[in-house]
Amino acid sequence: MKFLKTDFNESQFESANSAIAKYREDFRMRSGGFALPEVQLTEIYKLNKPLKKIQSQILISLPVCNQERIIHGILTQLLINISIESTLVITIDYCLDDSETVIRDVIENFDGQSCISEILLLKSQGDLFESTCENLALAVTEADFFLSMQADIYFTDPKFLNIALAGFDQESSLLAIGSRAVFPISAPSKFKVSYISYKVLSKGFNWLTSQLLGVVFLFPRLFMNSYFGDISSPPKNRLRFSETQSQRIYPGAYLIRGPILWRTKFLRELGGNDDVSFFMGGDERKLCLRGAADHGLFVAYLPSQCFTNLWTGTSHKAHLRSKETAIAFEERVKLCDKYRVLEESRLLQQASDQLNKLPNYITINT
Numbered sequence: 001m002k003f004l005k006t007d008f009n010e011s012q013f014e015s016a017n018s019a020i021a022k023y024r025e026d027f028r029m030r031s032g033g034f035a036l037p038e039v040q041l042t043e044i045y046k047l048n049k050p051l052k053k054i055q056s057q058i059l060i061s062l063p064v065c066n067q068e069r070i071i072h073g074i075l076t077q078l079l080i081n082i083s084i085e086s087t088l089v090i091t092i093d094y095c096l097d098d099s100e101t102v103i104r105d106v107i108e109n110f111d112g113q114s115c116i117s118e119i120l121l122l123k124s125q126g127d128l129f130e131s132t133c134e135n136l137a138l139a140v141t142e143a144d145f146f147l148s149m150q151a152d153i154y155f156t157d158p159k160f161l162n163i164a165l166a167g168f169d170q171e172s173s174l175l176a177i178g179s180r181a182v183f184p185i186s187a188p189s190k191f192k193v194s195y196i197s198y199k200v201l202s203k204g205f206n207w208l209t210s211q212l213l214g215v216v217f218l219f220p221r222l223f224m225n226s227y228f229g230d231i232s233s234p235p236k237n238r239l240r241f242s243e244t245q246s247q248r249i250y251p252g253a254y255l256i257r258g259p260i261l262w263r264t265k266f267l268r269e270l271g272g273n274d275d276v277s278f279f280m281g282g283d284e285r286k287l288c289l290r291g292a293a294d295h296g297l298f299v300a301y302l303p304s305q306c307f308t309n310l311w312t313g314t315s316h317k318a319h320l321r322s323k324e325t326a327i328a329f330e331e332r333v334k335l336c337d338k339y340r341v342l343e344e345s346r347l348l349q350q351a352s353d354q355l356n357k358l359p360n361y362i363t364i365n366t
Contacts, residue, residue: 003045003107003119016041016120016140023139027132031276034335037094037126039136045107045119056117058086058161059143059264063133064151065093068102070309074151075106079114083158084165086115086147089137091122093129127329130257131275131283138264138272146262148284150308153259157305159246164261164302166366167249174249175266175297176288180258181229182250182301183285185352198222210237217241218303221250221360228252234307241303247366249300251358253351254288259306266297279336292351298358 006012017040024036062078064071078088092100100123107119122136134148145165149155157179164177198219206216216232218241228250232239270290273283291297 001047001049001113002111004048006044006046010044012044013041019139020122020136023136027276031335034276034331036128036132037124039091039122039124039128041120041140042123043104043119043121045121047114047117049117056087056141056143057084057165058082058145058147058261059137059141060086060088060116060147060149061091061134061137062088062149062151063091063093063128063130064095064099064103065127066095066097066099067151068095068097068099071099071151072102072106074154075103076110078149078155079106079110079116080112081155081158082115082161084115084161085117087118087120087141087143088116089120089122089140091124091128091133091136093133094124094127127332129275129279129332131273131279135272135275138268142264144264146264146267148257148260148262150257150259152308153306154308155259155306160302160304160306161261163247163364163366167300167302167362167364168263170364171249171298171362173297174263174300175291175295176255176260176262176299177249177302178255178258178260178299179230179302179304179306180256180260181227181231182252182299183227183254183256184223184225185253185348185355194222206231214238215240218245224252224356224358224360229301230258230303230307232307234309238307239303239305245303248361248363249302250361251298251300251355253292253299253348253355254285255299255301257284258308260284266291266295269295277336279332286347289347289351292354293347294350296354298355300362 020039020041024039027036028034060078060082067074090103092103120140128136130150138146145168160179167177168174202219210216214237216237216239218239221228230239267287270287274286275283278286288299291299
């Protein structure tokens with residue numbers, strides 16, 4: 001099966017670009033007058049499936065900035081390994097390299113099976129950054145779940161979405177599931193003998209297996225108040241976990257991107273990403289804590305084989321910007337500093353009672 005461009009006169013273009021314009025105006029109001037760069041929906045591709053149209057369950061956001069070296073492999077893995085009917089929104093976030101050419105080449109030359117039935121290309125005339133890109137994706141289309149992706153994540157685990165969706169069916173208060181790690185409400189005492197022994201044993205064992213086998217293992221979770229998740233450093237080593245662990249989700253205070261699957265209904269109720277105050281990260285942390293503190297929701301980590309090569313991360317490097325865009329970037333930083341209100345002490349305090357009631361892990365029935 002191949003992806004085909006749709007007629008440029010379709011009403012979907014008008015509707016999407018109208019939603020983008022409305023969002024840019026909303027951002028201007030929330031930020032006290034800051035204008036986001038021009039953004040437009042430029043292309044829609046649809047997979048020529050010989051089946052009746054099925055409503056997408058998942059909306060995938062993939063912001064791309066200057067990733068021409070790896071985006072071919074990233075996008076190909078995504079098209080192949082997404083296992084649930086989905087719509088993909090790719091935001092070409094002011095790329096100054098050939099990322100856009102590579103993206104179009106992958107889409108237009110794809111010939112195979114995919115559960116991504118529709119691809120929308122958005123293109124910006126200046127830096128947006130991930131938080132705003134994700135909010136724009138939410139503005140232009142609908143789905144029950146929202147998958148936050150990055151252009152340096154290799155989505156190589158087809159089982160992740162199926163197990164995650166089963167988790168959402170099983171737990172009605174579940175806001176999001178991440179495949180990278182879950183963070184605690186508070187750190188354990190550094191002087192607790194059992195905790196020290198656990199850390200020394202796990203670190204020592206994984207150092208040895210990393211050197212000998214090129215893998216690190218997901219040790220059993222013994223402490224709710226400690227970081228738990230993927231500690232691998234690809235390509236040097238990769239994470240290994242048991243079949244039992246792959247059927248469990250591990251609750252915690254907040255997640256980090258890597259990818260994260262959100263329940264869209266709750267995500268919209270929380271107002272989406274706070275891209276005025278957290279345009280370069282931290283927005284997912286605030287969403288998780290607000291969900292627990294204000295709505296009684298929780299998030300959890302699900303082990304997966306998705307990974308990021310630490311040497312090829314997404315880049316908004318200064319040397320790839322013109323003088324004008326460098327000035328615009330500094331203005332966005334000033335805006336972030338002006339409006340950022342972390343509220344972490346309040347959120348953590350209000351969330352602690354809810355989160356402390358959660359179990360160490362929840363087994364998912366699939």
